[in-house]
Amino acid sequence: MLIRKAMQKFPSFCGLYKMNSQEELKEGELESFLSAHRPAIDDLLRRRFFYRPSFEIYGGISGLFDYGPPGCALKREVEDLWRQHFILEEDMLELAGTNLTPEVVLEASGHVAKFTDFMVKDEEDDRCWRADKLLVESMKEIINNKDTTEEVKEECRKIKSLADTYKEEQLHEIFTRFGIKCPGSGRPLSYPKPFNLMFGTMIGPSGRQKGFLRPETAQGIFVNFKNLYDYNRNKLPFAVAQIGLGFRNEISPRDGLLRVREFTMAEIEYFVNPSNKDHHKFQNVAAMVIPLFGQEQQELQTPPIYITLEEAVTRKIINNQTLAYFMARTYLFLRACGIKAEGIRFRQHMKDEMAHYSSDCWDAEILLSIGWVEVVGHADRSCYDLTKHAEKSKKNLLAAETYPQPRIVDFIDMKPNKGVMGAAFKAKNQLILAKFQELSELEKASIKHAIEEHGEYELTIGEESFKLTRDMIKPEVTQKSVSQETFYPSVIEPSFGIGRIIYSILEHAFRERTNVKEARSYLYIPPVIAPVKCCVLPLSKNPDFDQFVDQLKETIKRKSLSCEVDDSSTTIGKKYARCDEIGIPFAVTVDFQTVSDHTVTLRETLSMTQVRIPLENVGKVIQKLVFSQMTWENVQCTYPAFATEGSTN
Amino acid sequence: MLIRKAMQKFPSFCGLYKMNSQEELKEGELESFLSAHRPAIDDLLRRRFFYRPSFEIYGGISGLFDYGPPGCALKREVEDLWRQHFILEEDMLELAGTNLTPEVVLEASGHVAKFTDFMVKDEEDDRCWRADKLLVESMKEIINNKDTTEEVKEECRKIKSLADTYKEEQLHEIFTRFGIKCPGSGRPLSYPKPFNLMFGTMIGPSGRQKGFLRPETAQGIFVNFKNLYDYNRNKLPFAVAQIGLGFRNEISPRDGLLRVREFTMAEIEYFVNPSNKDHHKFQNVAAMVIPLFGQEQQELQTPPIYITLEEAVTRKIINNQTLAYFMARTYLFLRACGIKAEGIRFRQHMKDEMAHYSSDCWDAEILLSIGWVEVVGHADRSCYDLTKHAEKSKKNLLAAETYPQPRIVDFIDMKPNKGVMGAAFKAKNQLILAKFQELSELEKASIKHAIEEHGEYELTIGEESFKLTRDMIKPEVTQKSVSQETFYPSVIEPSFGIGRIIYSILEHAFRERTNVKEARSYLYIPPVIAPVKCCVLPLSKNPDFDQFVDQLKETIKRKSLSCEVDDSSTTIGKKYARCDEIGIPFAVTVDFQTVSDHTVTLRETLSMTQVRIPLENVGKVIQKLVFSQMTWENVQCTYPAFATEGSTN
Numbered sequence A, B: 001m002l003i004r005k006a007m008q009k010f011p012s013f014c015g016l017y018k019m020n021s022q023e024e025l026k027e028g029e030l031e032s033f034l035s036a037h038r039p040a041i042d043d044l045l046r047r048r049f050f051y052r053p054s055f056e057i058y059g060g061i062s063g064l065f066d067y068g069p070p071g072c073a074l075k076r077e078v079e080d081l082w083r084q085h086f087i088l089e090e091d092m093l094e095l096a097g098t099n100l101t102p103e104v105v106l107e108a109s110g111h112v113a114k115f116t117d118f119m120v121k122d123e124e125d126d127r128c129w130r131a132d133k134l135l136v137e138s139m140k141e142i143i144n145n146k147d148t149t150e151e152v153k154e155e156c157r158k159i160k161s162l163a164d165t166y167k168e169e170q171l172h173e174i175f176t177r178f179g180i181k182c183p184g185s186g187r188p189l190s191y192p193k194p195f196n197l198m199f200g201t202m203i204g205p206s207g208r209q210k211g212f213l214r215p216e217t218a219q220g221i222f223v224n225f226k227n228l229y230d231y232n233r234n235k236l237p238f239a240v241a242q243i244g245l246g247f248r249n250e251i252s253p254r255d256g257l258l259r260v261r262e263f264t265m266a267e268i269e270y271f272v273n274p275s276n277k278d279h280h281k282f283q284n285v286a287a288m289v290i291p292l293f294g295q296e297q298q299e300l301q302t303p304p305i306y307i308t309l310e311e312a313v314t315r316k317i318i319n320n321q322t323l324a325y326f327m328a329r330t331y332l333f334l335r336a337c338g339i340k341a342e343g344i345r346f347r348q349h350m351k352d353e354m355a356h357y358s359s360d361c362w363d364a365e366i367l368l369s370i371g372w373v374e375v376v377g378h379a380d381r382s383c384y385d386l387t388k389h390a391e392k393s394k395k396n397l398l399a400a401e402t403y404p405q406p407r408i409v410d411f412i413d414m415k416p417n418k419g420v421m422g423a424a425f426k427a428k429n430q431l432i433l434a435k436f437q438e439l440s441e442l443e444k445a446s447i448k449h450a451i452e453e454h455g456e457y458e459l460t461i462g463e464e465s466f467k468l469t470r471d472m473i474k475p476e477v478t479q480k481s482v483s484q485e486t487f488y489p490s491v492i493e494p495s496f497g498i499g500r501i502i503y504s505i506l507e508h509a510f511r512e513r514t515n516v517k518e519a520r521s522y523l524y525i526p527p528v529i530a531p532v533k534c535c536v537l538p539l540s541k542n543p544d545f546d547q548f549v550d551q552l553k554e555t556i557k558r559k560s561l562s563c564e565v566d567d568s569s570t571t572i573g574k575k576y577a578r579c580d581e582i583g584i585p586f587a588v589t590v591d592f593q594t595v596s597d598h599t600v601t602l603r604e605t606l607s608m609t610q611v612r613i614p615l616e617n618v619g620k621v622i623q624k625l626v627f628s629q630m631t632w633e634n635v636q637c638t639y640p641a642f643a644t645e646g647s648t649n
Helices: A027-047 A068-089 A103-108 A131-144 A150-165 A168-177 A218-222 A225-231 A297-298 A309-314 A321-336 A384-393 A420-438 A441-454 A498-509 A543-557 A572-581 A592-597 A615-626 A632-638 B029-047 B071-088 B105-106 B131-144 B150-163 B168-177 B219-220 B225-231 B295-300 B309-314 B323-337 B384-394 B417-436 B442-455 B500-507 B542-557 B572-581 B592-597 B615-626 B630-638
Strands: A052-055 A066-068 A100-103 A115-120 A128-130 A193-196 A200-201 A207-215 A239-247 A262-272 A290-293 A305-308 A344-347 A362-366 A371-382 A399-413 A458-461 A463-471 A476-487 A490-498 A508-512 A520-523 A534-537 A563-565 A586-590 A599-604 A612-613 B051-055 B065-067 B099-104 B116-121 B128-130 B191-197 B198-203 B209-213 B237-245 B264-270 B289-293 B305-308 B342-350 B361-368 B370-383 B399-413 B456-461 B463-468 B477-487 B490-497 B510-513 B520-523 B534-538 B563-565 B586-590 B599-604 B610-614
Touching: A027 A052, A027 A362, A066 A068, A068 A239, A068 A262, A068 A498, A100 A103, A100 A128, A100 A200, A103 A207, A103 A384, A103 A599, A115 A168, A128 A131, A131 A168, A131 B572, A168 B289, A200 B191, A200 B198, A218 A225, A218 A305, A218 A490, A218 B289, A218 B456, A239 B592, A262 A321, A262 A399, A262 A498, A290 A297, A290 A309, A290 A321, A290 B264, A297 A344, A297 A599, A305 A309, A305 B128, A309 A321, A321 A344, A321 A362, A321 A371, A321 A490, A362 A498, A362 B264, A371 A384, A371 A498, A371 B105, A399 A441, A420 A458, A420 A463, A441 A458, A441 B500, A463 A508, A463 B477, A476 B615, A490 B592, A498 A508, A498 A520, A508 B029, A508 B209, A508 B586, A534 A572, A543 A563, A543 A586, A543 A615, A563 B198, A572 A586, A586 A615, A592 A599, A599 A615, A612 A615, A612 A632, A612 B065, B029 B361, B029 B500, B029 B592, B065 B071, B065 B542, B071 B237, B071 B323, B071 B370, B071 B417, B071 B500, B071 B592, B099 B105, B099 B198, B105 B209, B116 B131, B116 B168, B131 B150, B131 B168, B131 B542, B191 B384, B209 B237, B219 B225, B219 B237, B219 B490, B225 B237, B264 B323, B289 B309, B289 B323, B295 B342, B305 B309, B309 B323, B323 B342, B323 B361, B323 B370, B323 B490, B361 B500, B370 B384, B384 B477, B384 B490, B399 B442, B417 B456, B417 B463, B442 B456, B442 B463, B520 B572, B534 B542, B534 B572, B542 B563, B542 B586, B542 B592, B542 B615, B572 B586, B586 B615, B592 B599, B610 B615, B610 B630, B615 B630
Parallel strands: A290 A344, A534 A563, A534 A586, B289 B342, B534 B563, B534 B586
Antiparallel strands: A052 A066, A100 A207, A115 A128, A115 A193, A200 A207, A239 A262, A262 A490, A290 A305, A344 A362, A362 A371, A371 A490, A399 A476, A458 A463, A508 A520, A586 A599, A599 A612, B051 B065, B099 B209, B116 B128, B116 B191, B198 B209, B237 B264, B264 B490, B289 B305, B342 B361, B361 B370, B370 B490, B399 B477, B456 B463, B510 B520, B586 B599, B599 B610
């Protein structure tokens, strides 16, 4: 985790984050390169055990994957970088909540009622499909059928783009109208039914306490709001982050790591006073330009726009500074992970796509072999979750802000005549007077209006109602001095799908060597997150090399850098190729010269160039390379070049 | 993660790992100190949000806890140190498997049938108890009753010590005999029933694929054995580690983090040829002495013995070098986490306590306020799991080892007379000949014996049997050259309960200041795992201090060290006390002198001593202190002392 110095110097992103820009492809080229190489990528990732279907020896379970050694190491590195980039750099609090969640929490958040996809079934053999996905596939088929008229094609395109907005009746109507049947069997599709995506279980031995595996980590933060706010000494704004698992019982998981049933998320909840969503570090990113694919561009089907974040916020394209600030930080993070600039855009949610409580929402999308894929959401969730939990739990989840100076504010004094009221309502009068204290200014205003216009008002408390008359109350606008305000904080939430980011890193890391005798594929993963930082390769099985191999391994591990030794009897060229395949950025070779002068060769994967370097300097140099305190060009200036790649590769 | 240099220099543990030995208490003193301070410890951990019951606003769920900011940071640091100490230092492969696990896997491992505790119930109100725990509590009560005769007490003590070995009939008999009723209601206890501790769920939309949340991470490694063995280029021994969650639906969770329903584990599976369990690094630890509470000591009720690991292995007290090596590494790890030497022992499982397949098992136990608690298990699981999964999945999970030289081995040749056999068995003859290939040498030896002694042998294949006679086969001992052997690897498994370790760290970190005006409690957590490495404290709210506070924060974060700023208006003494309470090892104070000469004070929590140091050196010095590249004494020699704690505290 240490000395990720370069990355922290704001706004040094231009240097580090673009380090491999010379290699980058235009959007169109990138997409066609990736889709053409998808089988090769899949083969490499599986063969070298980046990840594989879980429980493969039992036939596997769809939507579940295990990360093997290089995948697991990459995941750790990405999480560490994320923690460095967000939690440490932005002074966030970190929380670790449980995955098991009692029903009441997810009732309050709305997940029990609404976290559903529509499912259709083959009633006979019980196969299930997610209705909107099946609809998209069916529309594609019709569009690609050369007998389809242009008019129908146009309709199908529209249906396809709206597939995830339809309700059950609409889905059923479209399936029926186009005669869509169960894939394979050709039997009729069942009527679409909502299927809740949460995994249920029972907590405790009684069999009565229903629970779920959390569908997102966010709720664990919301239910702890008061504890966290206390921890932060009751100051706003503050951010809480959580890296952990989420579970969704997908109806038909597919696309490998992109749609799975168990996944790692990294979520940030930034609690802020709803009346001021400026961000104190916004100026650090105000001049940045990131591709914005806003509602307007999507409607007009025009490309993303490139304007500064300053302009985007001023023109209200992005709702507020905090949202824009996090989008910038996400962009920098993705670039640091090696995602190509041409493969990143921020797509705004359309108005009908957003939750009703949400004021603005932007997804960071990455261009992959299957097209643009959402990997990070940035949503302004307003105060929805906190109010829901306050309501359900009956706990106070408000924040308070003390004004620098007390403010004079208007308020309505009900001016009750306690004598008259007491005579009319007897024992209930206390209840009514207490109710007055709870009324909002808006409610009091309508009572005032009713009394003044109609002479009476029907006040409801629980199931009872009480008629208030002009002789009982004389509501009057007056003023008071207020030193603080209480409110439900708004929440701005950047939410990262770590598995999707890892898969994106791997696709964008995939390259092919064309400048060597035999074309071959390799991964170029930025050294800071590379799963293994370097490999140590004896040129042959000569026992004289052993002590130097051991010494190198020690030197490198002393710097807390992971390293692998390949002492098999294969050729050095093949050893390089093996290391290249799992994205090891540096290789050190022990050869006959090492035995006589204690120097070794150090090779960089990307350029395949090598230098000759004293063995004792290896650890320090690799450490500096990994943490961007030194470039490969610096190394080449300091140490003599060794051979040419062609000759040793 | 970087530069944990000192810790890696084997066997430098004598220096670093005993750093606070002057503070340590004898076992008896430690236990009474901890149990006397338990309420204060609980209060501190809750108040400062190290952890709290999950979903507290909804009343909480027993056995589930959330880690707040300092607890979560401590957990990360412990996991990082673990990864450094085990995975990096020991060249382990790391895997990340899923928590959702299909039923078939846990059927194979035996968890579906046997992962149970006995439960008793109050049939009327459905309250449940774990039978063995209730039995222990009941026995304690009887023992503590002054009317109980010495004879009965003696019996109760015996029952108490055997509580977790009883079957349902025995439990029922004892409950009945002693007249034990439901706590609270006094109603009769139900007959004990096994309750499976796994959380069940349904995977996928069909509602037919039963799954569980994994009860341990180990099975995810076993089912991937072949992939991992391939990744390791088919070489043994090798170790695979996994840090992840485990879930157990405890009947009656209690003791805070010590018995919970969702917890983090760190497990290592070391795959080794069963015929040679030596460890190549055993010599590094052979001279270490760790407290061994073996079967003999437990039987004789004598204290643990202190002998070298060399002797323990030679005398077969510990079954093999690999087991002993990992016990030593665990000891070093726990010491690095600040666990006091007097509070660690290794308790061997008694013969009836071990799984039948296990050849030896040692728990690292830590002395806490509630007594000795198991935190790390070290088990030789033999080849149990791999054979079970091979059987169930019908996949080959064998390893092979090629001998340096081919070996000449005895074997029995069945010498079948195919003519005679063909005539007798017709179409079945091929089946019988194939069966001969699969027979073990032991089986062939008994056939040989039977044929020679009795002239015939009844061979069973599936449900059929075939009578082999002297004219059909002439089994004969002969020799062949063998170049490799295939076998199921044995597995040696160190398994760490991270939550239990964290709780132990916190109890052992708890101290009281008696050398200040007002006695107060604090935590001393070793800097390398301290949740927050340092705090920056302006002496007052004077705005002149702001720029220096910002500058310090930057300097410290540049070194990837976490820091907190306390710019509240409280006194500096109170600020120190707040930092001390969450175990922040170093504090930097900005005062009026800072404004004129750009120096600050640096204070160490443990000794409460301070030095005056140039602001620009702070980051570097704290980094070196955290990673044990410098001691506080070094700092005191280099920089002038500042005031005395008494005066500023």
